[in-house]
Amino acid sequence: xxxxxxxxxxxxxxxxxxxxxxxxxxxxxxxxxxxxxxxxxxxxxxxxxxxxxxxxxxxxxxxxxxxxxxxxxxxxxxxxxxxxxxxxxxxxxxxxxxxxxxxxxxxxxxxxxxxxxxxxxxxxxxxx
Numbered sequence: 001x002x003x004x005x006x007x008x009x010x011x012x013x014x015x016x017x018x019x020x021x022x023x024x025x026x027x028x029x030x031x032x033x034x035x036x037x038x039x040x041x042x043x044x045x046x047x048x049x050x051x052x053x054x055x056x057x058x059x060x061x062x063x064x065x066x067x068x069x070x071x072x073x074x075x076x077x078x079x080x081x082x083x084x085x086x087x088x089x090x091x092x093x094x095x096x097x098x099x100x101x102x103x104x105x106x107x108x109x110x111x112x113x114x115x116x117x118x119x120x121x122x123x124x125x126x127x128x
Contacts, residue, residue, distance in 0.1 A: 003031040005038070008116070014047045014123060015039065016116065019055035036075055045079040049119045052085035080126060082119035086112040 002023035008014040015035050039046045083090055094110060113119040 002027045005031050005034050007038070008049055008120070012038075012042055012046070013044060014049055014120070016049040016051060018051040021054065022056045036078075039075040039078055042077060045077050046075075047079035047123050048081040049116060049123075050081060050083045051116060051119075052083060052087075052090060055085065080111065080123060082111045082113050082122055084113050084116055084119050086114050 002020050004016075004018040004020070006016055006018070008016040015038055017031050017035060035048070083094070091112065094112075111119075111122050113122055
């Protein structure tokens with residue numbers, strides 16, 4: 001599967017989407033739908049970690065996904081998003097998505113990290 005969706009912690013407060021190789025809009029849509037179903041089973045805030053370090057696809061598929069998504073609402077208890085893979089390409093993609101779909105993106109509180117460990121640290125700091 002090009003995108004794995006798993007809980008990152010035993011408390012089920014962080015969902016990790018791990019991207020492997022090439023993926024497309026259908027893969028991304030399925031992963032987000034599954035992750036949102038997981039979030040809706042929790043009564044507390046759930047954060048996202050998007051691990052893009054092993055990803056070969058990003059800009060075109062992500063932009064296409066957000067074009068289709070538009071301003072669809074995320075679950076109310078969805079928290080912050082940390083992108084693992086702090087590369088110039090990922091930052092450019094984020095900037096493009098923010099310009100094209102500010103409502104869908106700006107409320108998701110995105111941050112960037114170089115490792116999953118750093119992502120967990122960033123998330124833990126915001127609740128301290």
